[in-house]
Amino acid sequence: MDHVTDGLIFQPCGPDEFYVLGTCPQQLKWKPPHLNTIDFRCKIVHEAKVGEIPGYVGHLYLGGLNTPSAKLAHVGPKDKMLDGKIVECSFMPGLGWKVLRIRTDKTEPNYHKSGTGKQCFLLILSS
Numbered sequence: 001m002d003h004v005t006d007g008l009i010f011q012p013c014g015p016d017e018f019y020v021l022g023t024c025p026q027q028l029k030w031k032p033p034h035l036n037t038i039d040f041r042c043k044i045v046h047e048a049k050v051g052e053i054p055g056y057v058g059h060l061y062l063g064g065l066n067t068p069s070a071k072l073a074h075v076g077p078k079d080k081m082l083d084g085k086i087v088e089c090s091f092m093p094g095l096g097w098k099v100l101r102i103r104t105d106k107t108e109p110n111y112h113k114s115g116t117g118k119q120c121f122l123l124i125l126s127s
Contacts, residue, residue: 007031037088037100041109043068044075044083058082060089060097062112069112070097 010028012018017026040060048054058072058079072079072089073096086103 006035034090037090038062039086039088039103039106039110040069040097042072042082042085042087042099044080056080058099060087061109063109064112072097072099074098 008030010030011024012026040062043059043061045057045059046054047057056075056077056079058075059068060070060072061067062069070089073092079099082099082102086106086109087099088101088103089097089099092098
């Protein structure tokens with residue numbers, strides 16, 4: 001099986017420090033900014049606000065939150081199939097969030113308090 005390397009993971013290797021299952025504070029994950037991604041739950045809604053052209057909006061949710069953390073950059077009728085799915089997204093400066101793929105291997109998005117969720121979200125937006 002071929003795997004493309006998209007980053008580095010540094011973790012404790014003992015004998016005094018070991019990897020901790022779950023969120024390991026000693027672990028550092030690094031990726032180039034253009035390869036950073038976050039897994040969101042996507043909700044596609046059709047909005048028709050007064051004075052605006054009706055259209056679809058893709059709300060992106062981190063785990064543990066009932067309000068959207070972000071929106072997809074471009075959404076059309078074909079994107080209705082993303083509704084309720086876990087989607088891996090990258091941030092395109094000047095454009096917004098873009099879906100790279102549907103995560104069929106996951107049932108939950110990145111948790112908002114995890115390093116992958118909150119910290120990565122803020123780092124991606126600031127890069």
